[in-house]
Amino acid sequence: MTCSKEFIHPSTELGVTRLTTSLTTNFPFSIYSSSMSTATRALPIAASRKFLLFAFFTFITLAPLTMVHSQFITGPLVNAMLILTCVLVGPVEAVVLSLFPSPIALMSGLLPLPLAPMIPFIMIGNALYVAVFHYLKPKSGIAGVIAASGAKFLFLAASVRFVMSRLLDSPIVAKLAVMMGWPQLATALAGGCIALLLLRLRRMDT
Numbered sequence: 001m002t003c004s005k006e007f008i009h010p011s012t013e014l015g016v017t018r019l020t021t022s023l024t025t026n027f028p029f030s031i032y033s034s035s036m037s038t039a040t041r042a043l044p045i046a047a048s049r050k051f052l053l054f055a056f057f058t059f060i061t062l063a064p065l066t067m068v069h070s071q072f073i074t075g076p077l078v079n080a081m082l083i084l085t086c087v088l089v090g091p092v093e094a095v096v097l098s099l100f101p102s103p104i105a106l107m108s109g110l111l112p113l114p115l116a117p118m119i120p121f122i123m124i125g126n127a128l129y130v131a132v133f134h135y136l137k138p139k140s141g142i143a144g145v146i147a148a149s150g151a152k153f154l155f156l157a158a159s160v161r162f163v164m165s166r167l168l169d170s171p172i173v174a175k176l177a178v179m180m181g182w183p184q185l186a187t188a189l190a191g192g193c194i195a196l197l198l199l200r201l202r203r204m205d206t
Contacts, residue, residue, distance in 0.1 A: 054093050057085045061097060065104045071183055074101075074110065079191025080198070082130050083145070087199060091134040098126030114172050118180070121159040125152045129188060141199075145192030153185035 061081040065074055078101045086094035102122040105111040111119070129152040136144035160180050165173050 050089055050093075054085065054089045054097070057081050057089065058097055058100070062100055062104050065101060065110060066108045069108070069110045071110070071179065072187065074105070075183065075187025076191040076194060078126075079129065079149075079188050080195040081191075082126060083133060083192055083195035084198065086130050086134050087137070087195075091130060094130040094134075095127045098130055099123050101126070112175075114168070115176055115179070117167055118159070118164060118176060121156060121163070125156045125159075125184075128152055128155055133192070141196050145189065145196060149185055149188035149192060152188050153182075156180040156184050 061078055064077055068074055082094050082098055085097050102111065102119045106113070106116055106119060129148045132148040132151045133144040136147055157177075157180060160173065160177050164176055168176070
């Protein structure tokens with residue numbers, strides 16, 4: 001049994017048309033708005049977690065510098081935290097973190113006061129370590145660590161030889177050359193390997 005169009009009341013037909021138009025127009029938009037609302041709510045949560053992780057890495061990096069006065073302990077720790085921050089938080093945050101250890105080491109006595117002019121170069125060396133690793137990380141994490149360690153070592157050694165030697169007395173330069181020589185390469189490699197190991201263990205757990 002069919003119902004011809006002339007028996008449909010005009011107001012009813014108009015209501016059906018408006019309802020169909022409303023559903024057609026608003027239904028996809030409502031889904032889009034809902035998804036956008038969910039994404040918008042997720043942004044502050046992600047930002048908060050990122051901030052908390054950065055704060056935790058900063059504490060782990062800086063706290064031992066006030067208690068332990070051994071370059072072969074604090075060095076690998078700082079470099080490992082720089083790599084972890086670069087991977088898990090972001091390269092910009094890792095560069096920011098790289099600026100803190102040297103002043104803290106100076107205030108705690110790990111870095112002798114006569115070596116204070118070296119602090120800006122150590123900061124740049126740490127930032128270079130992060131930048132080189134971040135650039136090579138997509139290709140190979142191990143290659144990134146090796147190249148970053150080499151770049152940091154060469155920069156610090158060159159800074160002592162060509163800049164500090166003109167600014168400081170010979171005995172201080174000799175001591176600085178030892179601190180900024182092969183120990184920098186060794187601690188950078190050790191810290192990078194520790195970080196890569198921790199990242200691999202993290203992936204295995206997930």
